[in-house]
Amino acid sequence: MKILVTGFDPFGGEAINPSMEAVLALPSKIGDATLIKVILPTKFREAGEILMREIEAHQPDAVVSIGQAGGRSAITPERVAVNLRDASIPDNGGVQPTDETIFPEAPTAYFATLPIKKIVATLKEAGIPATISNTAGTFVCNEVMYTVLHEAAQKRPAMTAGFIHIPFTEEQAAKKPEGTPFLTKEVILQGIITALKVVSMEQ
Amino acid sequence: MKILVTGFDPFGGEAINPSMEAVLALPSKIGDATLIKVILPTKFREAGEILMREIEAHQPDAVVSIGQAGGRSAITPERVAVNLRDASIPDNGGVQPTDETIFPEAPTAYFATLPIKKIVATLKEAGIPATISNTAGTFVCNEVMYTVLHEAAQKRPAMTAGFIHIPFTEEQAAKKPEGTPFLTKEVILQGIITALKVVSMEQ
Amino acid sequence: MKILVTGFDPFGGEAINPSMEAVLALPSKIGDATLIKVILPTKFREAGEILMREIEAHQPDAVVSIGQAGGRSAITPERVAVNLRDASIPDNGGVQPTDETIFPEAPTAYFATLPIKKIVATLKEAGIPATISNTAGTFVCNEVMYTVLHEAAQKRPAMTAGFIHIPFTEEQAAKKPEGTPFLTKEVILQGIITALKVVSMEQ
C-alpha cells in the first residue's frame, strides 16, 4: 500500500516547522507501506491544490497530513475538518481570509477517516502522550484536511485521510513562556512513525 | 423578541455549575428582549428533548445555551456543533456513549447562527476576555448545540441559535492547579448579559 | 508619595512589549502618588543598574516593576524573587547566563513587600482577572525584582517593592496558538492603574 504523508514549511514567525522536519526524517517504508513525502506551502488554496495533484499522481491508499499546533502537550489526531477559512494571521503568501467557505455547496464538516482512536491508543501504549483533538482550527491545516476529505468523499471512497497535529519541539518551547508544553524531536518522529504503522495495518 | 437561555446543572464532580447560577441570575428582560430561562440536566438525549419542548412552547426568536468549559480563560461563543457523542466521563444519568451519531442521516456539523464575531468584539470592548471557540467538545454541551441547530435548519429557519462556554469561576479555580484560569462570577454574568444584548439587537 | 514604575523594552522576538506601552500610557499622578516612569532594557545587570540609579535619583516610596509573562491569563503580582540567573533565550544584549547567582553571599530569595493580596482582591472586585504568582522566572524580570528587594533589605527598609506580570495583549495572542490567553490593552492598563492605586493607599 501507499501512504502519502505531508508536512508544512515554517510559518507564524517560527524558524522551523517540526512537521516538515519530521516528515523529511521518515523512512521510505513503514511495514508494508511505501511512504510518499510532500512538503506543502503554508498557503491557502495552493497547499490543497498541490496535494490534489500529488494524490492524482500517486493514487495513495491513505493521506496523513502533519502540522504544528504549538501549545498542545500531546500528539493529536484531528477528528473533524470544517468548511471554513478564518485566519488570525496571514498565510505565507500574505493572504488572511475572514469567514470564507472553502468549497461552496460542500458539507459544513467531515470527520477524519483515519483510525484516530486506534492511533491514540497505540501511541499511549508506546509511552507517547496522545489524545484526540476536536478542532484543526480554521487556518491552512484545516483547509488541507477538509480538501482531502472532500476529495475522498466525492471521488475516492477507498482512500482514508486525516490530519495529525504535533506540539512544539523542545527548541521551540525554550523561546516560549515558561511551562509551554513540548515533546522532543525524537519522540515526535517516533510518534508519527507509530501512527503511520497503525494506518498501514488498517488497510 | 424572545430569547430562550439555557444553563446546565452541575457535573463532573463540581459542586456548582456557573452556567446555571449565571442563567438564574439574569434579569427577565434585556433591552427589548424577553428572556425565557431553562436549566437543562447534564444528560445526553434528555437535555435536547427538554429544550425542544421549551422551544415548541415558547417559540423563541433565538436560543442561547450556556455551559461550563473549565480551563478556558475567556468567554467563548462556539462556532461549530458536530453530529457526535463521545464522552470521557458519564453524564448525570450514568450514560457514557462512545462514537455515537446524534441524529443518523443528519449533517456532520452545523455552524452557529448567532452573531459570534460581533459578540466577541462587543465583549472585548467591555473589557471582558472573549474569543471564538472552534469546538464545543463531544459531550452534552455539543449535543444541545447540535440539536437546536438541527431543529432550526429543519423547521425554524428564522430562529438563530448557538452556545457560549464560560470559564471556571474564582471559587472553582481555587481548588484547581495553580494558574488555572478563571473569571469572577460577576464578570461572567456581565459577559452573558452583554452577549444577549448583542443577540437582542441583531433581530 | 512617589512610586517608581518600570516597564521593559520588547524581547523574545515580540514586536512590542505591553509592559512598556502600559507604563508610558499611565497618568503622571494616581491619587496622591506621583509616578516616575522608567523603561528598562531587557538586559541582565544593566536593567538592575539603571533602576538603582533611578532609585537613588528619585528616592521613591515604592517601586513597582511591570513585565510581560505571555501564557498567563491574569494580572499576576509576584510573590518571590530568587537569587539566580538562568536564561532559556539570550537577553537583548545577547547574554544568556546559566545557573548564575545574581549577588554572591545574598539570600536565596526575597518576598515582595508590595501588598500583593490586597492588589489581587481589588483587581478582582473591579472585574479584572488577577491571581498571585509564585515565580517570576529566572530571566531579567526576576533579576530586577530581586535587585530592588535586595537594595530595600540592605539600605532602604521603608521602600516597598515588587513586580507585576501581565498577560499577552489581544494583538499578540492573535499570532499565538488558538486558546492563548490574553487581556486587551485597555484592561491591562486599567489593571496596572488599579494596582498602583492600592500601593498609593498603603503608604
Added chain:
Amino acid sequence: MKILVTGFDPFGGEAINPSMEAVLALPSKIGDATLIKVILPTKFREAGEILMREIEAHQPDAVVSIGQAGGRSAITPERVAVNLRDASIPDNGGVQPTDETIFPEAPTAYFATLPIKKIVATLKEAGIPATISNTAGTFVCNEVMYTVLHEAAQKRPAMTAGFIHIPFTEEQAAKKPEGTPFLTKEVILQGIITALKVVSMEQ
C-alpha cells in the same frame, strides 16, 4: 547508598494520587541505591514531622519527594522551596493556613540540592517530557521540600534533597477539561525511576 523516596496520599477531591501509586510501584533497588519508601499524609506540619523521623531512622544519602501537580505537561523537578504556607484549599486535616511562615527565623527559600538539570536532560534523552519548575507552590508539597532542605542545611550537609512534581495520569485527565495534559502511569513510573537513577549515580 540509600535514597528515601516519598509520595502523598490523595487530596483535593482526587480519588487517587499518582505520586503514591508510583512510589509504591518502585523497585526496592535502583542501580546500587536502596530505596526507602514513605507515604506522607497531605497535611501541613505532620507530613514534615513524619519525614524528619524517617530521615533520623534511615539516615539516607538523598531524599526525593514526589507529588502531583495537575495541569503540568511534564515531569518537573522543583528548583526552589519557600518558607511559606498559603493554601487555597484545606489539607487532609482540614487546615488551611494563610501567609504563615513554616520556620520563623529561617531563610526565605532554599534551592534544591538534587542534580535537577541532569535529571531533566536524562529524562528528555529517554523521550520523557521534562522541564525544571521554579515553584512548588505554597501547599504541603512546598512545605515538605522546604523542611527537608532546611534540615539538610542545618544538620546534614551531605544529604541531597529535592522534590519532583508529576502530571495527571491519563485516568485523571479524562475527567478534566479537554486538552488537560497527562502522562500515562507507565511513563510517570519510568520517569521517576530514571530520575532516581541519576540521583544514585551522583553520590
